[in-house]
Amino acid sequence: MKTPGEQKDRTWILAAPGVGYLTVLYALPLGLLLLASFRLPEAFSISAYVDFFGDPFNWYIIWNTLRSALLTTAFCLLIGYPAAFALAWSKGWLQALFLVSLILPLSVGIVVKAFAWTIVLRSDGVLNQALMALGFTDEPVRLIFTETGLIFGAVNVFVPFMIMPVYSVIRLLDPRLAEAARTLGAGPLYVFWKIILPLTVPGIIAGIAFVFSLALAMYVIPTLLVGERFMTLSQQIARSYLYLRNETLGSTVAVVLLVFSLIVIVASQWLAGKVRANT
Amino acid sequence: MVSAFDDPSYLVAASVSKSFQGTRVLENLDLEIARGEFVSLLGPSGCGKTTLLRMIAGLLAVDGGTITLGGKVISGLPPHRRNVGVVFQNYALFPHLTVRENIAFGLKARGGSTSEVEATVDRFLELIKLPDIAERYPSALSGGQQQRVAVARALAPRPDILLLDEPFSALDRKLREAMQIELKSLLRDLGITSVFVTHDQEEALVMSDRIAVMNAGVIEQFGAPRDIYRFPGSRFVLDFIGSSSQLAGTVLAETGGELTISVGGSEVRAAGHFVRGSPVTVALRPEDMSIHLPGSAPEGHNTVPVVLRDRIYVGARTQAHFTASQGESLAIDLSPDHAGRLDQGATYAAAWSPEKTLIFPGDRQ
Numbered sequence: 001m002k003t004p005g006e007q008k009d010r011t012w013i014l015a016a017p018g019v020g021y022l023t024v025l026y027a028l029p030l031g032l033l034l035l036a037s038f039r040l041p042e043a044f045s046i047s048a049y050v051d052f053f054g055d056p057f058n059w060y061i062i063w064n065t066l067r068s069a070l071l072t073t074a075f076c077l078l079i080g081y082p083a084a085f086a087l088a089w090s091k092g093w094l095q096a097l098f099l100v101s102l103i104l105p106l107s108v109g110i111v112v113k114a115f116a117w118t119i120v121l122r123s124d125g126v127l128n129q130a131l132m133a134l135g136f137t138d139e140p141v142r143l144i145f146t147e148t149g150l151i152f153g154a155v156n157v158f159v160p161f162m163i164m165p166v167y168s169v170i171r172l173l174d175p176r177l178a179e180a181a182r183t184l185g186a187g188p189l190y191v192f193w194k195i196i197l198p199l200t201v202p203g204i205i206a207g208i209a210f211v212f213s214l215a216l217a218m219y220v221i222p223t224l225l226v227g228e229r230f231m232t233l234s235q236q237i238a239r240s241y242l243y244l245r246n247e248t249l250g251s252t253v254a255v256v257l258l259v260f261s262l263i264v265i266v267a268s269q270w271l272a273g274k275v276r277a278n279t
Numbered sequence: 280m281v282s283a284f285d286d287p288s289y290l291v292a293a294s295v296s297k298s299f300q301g302t303r304v305l306e307n308l309d310l311e312i313a314r315g316e317f318v319s320l321l322g323p324s325g326c327g328k329t330t331l332l333r334m335i336a337g338l339l340a341v342d343g344g345t346i347t348l349g350g351k352v353i354s355g356l357p358p359h360r361r362n363v364g365v366v367f368q369n370y371a372l373f374p375h376l377t378v379r380e381n382i383a384f385g386l387k388a389r390g391g392s393t394s395e396v397e398a399t400v401d402r403f404l405e406l407i408k409l410p411d412i413a414e415r416y417p418s419a420l421s422g423g424q425q426q427r428v429a430v431a432r433a434l435a436p437r438p439d440i441l442l443l444d445e446p447f448s449a450l451d452r453k454l455r456e457a458m459q460i461e462l463k464s465l466l467r468d469l470g471i472t473s474v475f476v477t478h479d480q481e482e483a484l485v486m487s488d489r490i491a492v493m494n495a496g497v498i499e500q501f502g503a504p505r506d507i508y509r510f511p512g513s514r515f516v517l518d519f520i521g522s523s524s525q526l527a528g529t530v531l532a533e534t535g536g537e538l539t540i541s542v543g544g545s546e547v548r549a550a551g552h553f554v555r556g557s558p559v560t561v562a563l564r565p566e567d568m569s570i571h572l573p574g575s576a577p578e579g580h581n582t583v584p585v586v587l588r589d590r591i592y593v594g595a596r597t598q599a600h601f602t603a604s605q606g607e608s609l610a611i612d613l614s615p616d617h618a619g620r621l622d623q624g625a626t627y628a629a630a631w632s633p634e635k636t637l638i639f640p641g642d643r644q
């Protein structure tokens with residue numbers, strides 16, 4: 001007798017269009033890029049990597065990239081985690097308002113946003129005028145063309161990618177779990193630490209993975225808000241291809257960036273799997 | 280039965296009211312429950328029984344009135360300061376904690392020492408007869424096991440009262456019946472006061488010391504299962520608990536609480552107080568009536584002529600359905616042998632003793 005499990009699994013058909021598209025337009029060029037960094041097809045050599053890691057300037061770029069991505073992720077978590085609860089627990093028109101204010105900015109291009117921020121951030125901008133009017137500072141604070149300005153802008157762009165995964169986990173959270181904990185004698189803080197936080201960890205992991213990998217690879221925001229003054233791996237890639245005409249360098253940096261992203265994804269998958277195994 | 284409990288006013292709800300978006304859900308409700316008693320809140324969905332339970336637990340605020348537990352007003356306290364135990368309909372076990380950690384949760388939240396917590400958890404694992412699954416996660420448990428863990432988790436911190444919100448509704452019939460008996464004896468052994476919400480009348484009859492039958496935000500009747508069944512206080516209670524056949528009648532005379540009622544041409548006697556000429560409903564339980572050949576009914580019984588319509592075999596008994604003179608349907612429990620000797624379409628005498636007659640105000644036709 002045939003059980004459903006013995007039937008031929010044809011699920012792959014559903015994946016075929018996506019896989020085909022990604023193979024031609026993503027995997028293939030990426031593979032060629034990878035090969036270019038090893039100086040193939042002429043000769044195999046890892047000298048490009050030796051050169052890259054031998055240059056302290058590149059370490060400075062890596063550190064810039066990691067630090068700004070980490071700070072962006074941290075602030076997104078700080079702002080996005082409570083916001084996700086507000087979104088999930090609000091009702092009616094308030095929730096609709098929250099959702100719109102979350103989704104709508106995504107449809108405004110980053111370039112438009114970046115120029116809008118410069119209005120706010122520049123030395124005679126709104127923020128500086130407010131700070132001076134309130135007496136926090138006598139002279140304008142330098143915000144634009146600094147890392148502070150960069151983080152300010154990046155958090156703005158990426159915070160929805162933190163809110164959304166956390167929000168979807170909260171929505172699946174049975175409200176009776178918190179109620180059960182309350183009736184068992186747990187105060188609100190205890191309920192948060194022992195029930196709500198552990199059960200929303202999968203959303204936090206997904207949000208961190210999203211924001212961190214996006215922030216690692218961001219190019220437009222640092223270019224527009226800081227410029228050459230603050231180099232990141234993405235800017236270095238663009239510079240290698242566009243100005244230096246050095247394909248080997250460009251693909252080498254691209255591979256380094258790719259490895260960082262892979263580490264983030266693999267680590268988050270592993271963490272998520274560990275969390276899931278416990279439930 | 281109630282006198283067996285030392286504190287008859289252990290849990291008191293005094294004129295408790297609750298509205299949701301302008302709709303009154305509970306209307307000046309009063310309820311007193313004795314210490315150690317098992318009380319069911321029974322009623323159809325939307326009658327306010329779960330609302331009342333959640334207000335006792337502190338998960339809902341009262342709009343008006345007070346709730347007192349053991350002499351202390353608790354209606355203003357947050358749930359974690361009330362010392363109540365709640366078993367939720369879906370059990371609400373913490374999915375990221377093991378059975379042991381689930382049961383220990385309340386004890387730890389109250390700051391119990393580790394050794395004390397472990398000893399209590401072990402005792403409760405024994406009590407629910409599940410010592411081997413302590414390290415499993417809830418998702419690996421069967422429905423019956425989950426329910427036992429939920430009960431153990433609620434009881435472990437020694438609550439002053441246990442509140443149960445339809446805890447059997449997710450179990451299949453066989454398991455449900457076994458769990459009812461098991462839970463009842465466990466709670467009796469522990470001597471804990473329990474309030475149990477259900478819409479299942481059989482469940483309420485099996486489990487309860489007393490039942491509060493609720494309808495549209497008020498308690499229609501509060502009493503022992505036997506009294507609720509035997510002497511339903513209103514048409515609603517009559518319809519909601521057990522089955523009954525109802526005949527329309529008119530009061531012919533009342534002398535000293537004894538009524539003579541005309542039911543479709545037959546004269547029927549019953550106890551009650553009604554003005555002459557009042558329309559009444561005569562209600563009868565299927566097990567209270569017997570069937571006889573016309574003219575051979577026992578002396579002193581009420582009789583009405585009925586025609587046999589059909590018979591439904593339900594195992595130990597057969598329910599015979601008759602049509603009375605005004606077209607009302609009459610269901611009577613008979614032994615299968617007896618029912619087998621009756622002829623479909625033939626006329627018989629349905630008889631019952633006057634003290635088994637239930638009388639309610641009827642609709643004027």
